[in-house]
Amino acid sequence: MSDDALFAAVMDPANRADPYPLYARLRQRPVSRQRDGSYVVSTHAAIRGLLFDPRLSSEDLPPPRRPRTGNPLKDLILNPIKNRISATHRPFIFRDPPDHDRLRSLVMREFSIARVQALRPRIAREVDALIDTCRGRREVCLVSDLSYPLPVTVICELLGVPREDEPRFQAWATQLATAVEPDARHDDTTRRKIVGAFDEIAAYMRDLIREKRRRPTDDMLSGLAAPGPDGRKQLSDFDLLSTAVLLLVAGHETTVNLITNAMLTLLRHPEQLERLRADPERAPRLIEEVLRYEPPVHFRTRKALGAITVAGETIPKGAPVILLFAAANRDPARFDAPDRFDPDRSDIEHFGFGGGLHYCVGAPLARIEAEIALVALSRRLIAPRLPQDPPPYRPGASLRGPEQLPIGIDGIA
Known part of the structure; x- marks a missing residue:
């Protein structure tokens, strides 16, 4: 395989279970031009140098394009208006300063550390309740039994979304998550599905926001929908809508992968699972190493606003750029024995939650x-043991994690 086809191999589902040998080859050239004209950045130093570079834009989503319906009113007037609104008011992870900074600061005010820490007892009760439902079984599926329902329940509670509505937005969220996959966002059929899913979930959130404005409660959505100190809206209706959709989708998609990847890693390293069982205080250190070793997000895409020279390679203006975080997390120039899972590392400067201006709000x-x-x-x-290794993986290469994780057990304590 030639070097300029390596990222295409990363995108191939056949390599989903173990893309790390491909990442090692990509790191041989810190910035590598691919056949499609994109530039893959794969070393720790190169990515760190780009994260705060204002010439690298997050506004890289292709323009939304709603399919023709045969109705002249929709095709010539309504849908073009909707397309312009969607492009202008896209979620803030796809926006640059100053719009990104303004929207992010409003979200961070609602997503406060105090509010998050106050959820600890509620999360612990939910985890125990989910595990209790597995009593009497000899096999559990971590994804469907815990790592999916837990973050969905938590983000619904934080936002003030009725938990019973979750089945309605599960398919929407799964479809919207494909927007971060380079191959999906440029496929016309998938793009139409993404736009359709957004329109449907936006209609749901629009009704919920109206209800929050009529009857506000102590949740994030009510806080974002409330007027500011001057009595004016803090967010335009369109920005509020895209922000609410982003929080609902991103608030659980990456956490599903984090919990699942972490448990899979522990089952592959049973001595570390035993050490965690004996000493729960190891958990934070272990999670940081998982974020380096098997992160929930493997890469994010950007666009060059001007020519950028990195590691001796010039990325031309307008070129797509892929920041390959998971490759940088195993860069031997930055980490000793990077392919070894070692929660006792003294320094874990990882990109498990991205970095720079777009560091994950929900980290x-x-x-x-x-x-x-x-x-x-x-x-x-x-x-606990793995009856199947590797397990089946989700289709996406960016949001990488097992689709299911069967675990054999002798029971529930």
Whole structure:
């Protein structure tokens, strides 16, 4: 395989279970031009140097394009208006300063550390309740039994979304998550599905926001929908809508992968699972190493606003750029024995939650959910083991994690 086809191989589902040999080859050239004209950045130093570079834009989503319906009113007037609104008011992870900074600061005010920390007892009760439902079984599926329902329940509670509505938005969220996959976002059929899913979930959130404005409660969505100190809206209706959709989708998608990847790694390193069982205080350190070793997000895409020279390679203006975080997390120039899972590392400067201006807003919550879940699983699953390794993986290469994770057990403690 030639070097300029390596990222295409990363995108191939056949390599989903173990893309790390491909990452090692990509790191041989810190910035590598691929056949499609994109530039893959794969070393720790090169990515760190780009994360705060204003010439690298997050506004790289292709323009939304709603399919023709045959109705002249929709095709010539309504849908072009909707397309312009969607492009202008896209979620803030796809926006640059100053819009990104303004929207992020409003979200961070609602997503406070105090609010997140206050959820600890609630998360612990939910984890125990989910594990209790597995009593009497000799096999559990971590994804469907815990690592999916837990973060969905938590983000619904934080936002003020009725938990019973979750089945309605599960398919929407799964479809919207494909927007971060380079191959999916440029496929016309998938793009239409993404736009359709957004329109449907936006209609749901629009009704919920109206209700929050009529009857506000103590949740994030009510706080974002409330007027500011001057009595004016803090967010335009369109920005509020895209922000609410982003929080609902991103608030659980990456955490599902974090918990699942972490448990899979522990089952592959049973001595570390036993150490966690004996000493739950190891959990935060263990999670940081998982974020380096098997991160929930493997890469994010950007666009060059001007020519950028990195590691001797010039990325031309307008070129797509892929920041390959998971490759940088195993860069031997930055980490000793990077392919070894070692929670006792003294320095874990990883990109597990991205970095720079777009560092994950929900990182503190994801860490808490993973910590509580892993400690409970280590103590309550009796003789856990992998009946299948590798497990089946989700289709996406960016949001990488097992689609299912069967675990054989002798019971529930």
